[in-house]
Amino acid sequence: MQQVSPDRIFLSSPHMGGAERVLVEEVFASNWIAPTGPMVTRFEEDLARLTGMGHVAALASGTAALHLALRLSDIGPGDEVWGATMTFIGGVAPILYLGAKPVFLDVDPDDFLIDLDLLETQLKAAKANGTLPKALITTDLYGHVVDGARVAALRRDYGFVWISDTAEAVGAYRDGRHAGAGADFVILSFNGNKIITTSGGGALASDDAEAIDRARFLSTQARDPAPHYEHTTFGYNYRLSNVCAAIGVGQLQVLSQRVARRREIHELYRERLGQVPGFVFSGEAPGMQANRWLTTMRIGSQAGVDGETIRLALEADNIESRPLWKPMHMQPIFAGADYYGGNVAEQAFADGLCLPSGSSMTDGDVARVCTIIEDLATPR
Structure with missing residues (x-):
């Protein structure tokens, strides 16, 4: 079948x-x-x-x-x-x-x-x-x-x-x-x-x-x-x-509802995956109310899995995810551009992942994503 x-x-x-x-x-x-x-x-x-x-x-x-x-x-x-x-x-x-x-x-x-x-x-x-x-x-x-x-x-x-x-x-x-x-x-x-x-x-x-x-x-x-x-x-x-x-x-007319739902989705991810060693979510600075357009996750070595492995596993289950934006100073078109700073953006690109965050997602959809990621991570 x-x-x-x-x-x-x-x-x-x-x-x-x-x-x-x-x-x-x-x-x-x-x-x-x-x-x-x-x-x-x-x-x-x-x-x-x-x-x-x-x-x-x-x-x-x-x-x-x-x-x-x-x-x-x-x-x-x-x-x-x-x-x-x-x-x-x-x-x-x-x-x-x-x-x-x-x-x-x-x-x-x-x-x-x-x-x-x-x-x-x-x-x-x-x-x-x-x-x-x-x-x-x-x-x-x-x-x-x-x-x-x-x-x-x-x-x-x-x-x-x-x-x-x-x-x-x-x-x-x-x-x-x-x-x-x-x-x-x-x-x-x-x-x-x-x-x-x-x-x-x-x-x-x-x-x-x-x-x-x-x-x-x-x-x-x-x-x-x-x-x-x-x-x-x-x-x-x-x-x-x-x-x-x-x-x-x-x-x-529905913007406030869309923001509220994306913030809920972010919290669902944080509550579940934030307990896994090596998974880190972005916080909010004092006074900030982010719209959480996309929930992003950093993946440290303690997780026992990298972002690309997670991305491919999600895709195999028909789930879209994406690396964080590749820094502009790393893009071929800007190879000669001036750049100031260290390697924060480079490291975030290397170990970061954008998780599906659409406001039409159900709690079950979020759970489906989390289950796949948890199964790949180092056993707790």
Whole structure:
């Protein structure tokens, strides 16, 4: 008899709430299908309320949002843009679009956020050498939130533009403020694997109204006011579709529930696997409420098993997991880039694993994952 594979457990799959379909049907009924329309405006207003930022432009992706933030910051050839080495390529590649120079810094060993002590040390050295960065990108990795008050103080002292890559931290908070609060620009993402999704999409938020107006202009091919197509500069096709915005409006209605469930899933993993020698989970800094977009686990030698063995065993049971982000300074494309720090990010990549964390997972799904991992670990 042919063995039937168990249902697939994805790393982080979309989780609809029900209102999305109604809102999309409303869009179809109105025939506002083009990448403008009332749902885009509504989504932007909802995002402004969520983040506490004054103005938001809904865009096709978080990468597009970062590209616009860098351009609006007058980043150009030769300018240095600093950021954490542990991130997704979309949080770095736009630096190259503008001919600027990425510089990477190591991360904190617990939450994988940029090491702020290291950053401050390097900023002091750069100031003495006259080589300060023009912009800093902080990445709220896996839904943890950087210490915004400290970054803002460093910005005041060293004069860089602060861009908060909050793509993975929608619905996360620190000191009572949404992730990215206080930054010059905030990058959001609503890709299909994020905590809420618009299928594909992102947003750029800022308290600078003129900057967001300019972002909207550049994201719609930089068309000047005229009855014909008139252009004094170039732009991009980066605006979010009215259809996708309707999905986003519906998803925001269940965001708090999605965050709560992912935090529950994280605690289920911690309660069960955290008892196994060698398995370590990221904590939360004081005042932080991470959204736990993905639960990450470090695997020490005491576990008697490595991350790749676990990943392959999970995959054999139709369960998706993934190594932590490979540090950017280890990527072939950035082989010649400047890097500051030790081997924290490298070691986290070597011994870390992202566990399936989607909010639609049941307690039974989590137990299925845990059982496989426990069976591989050193007997207690």
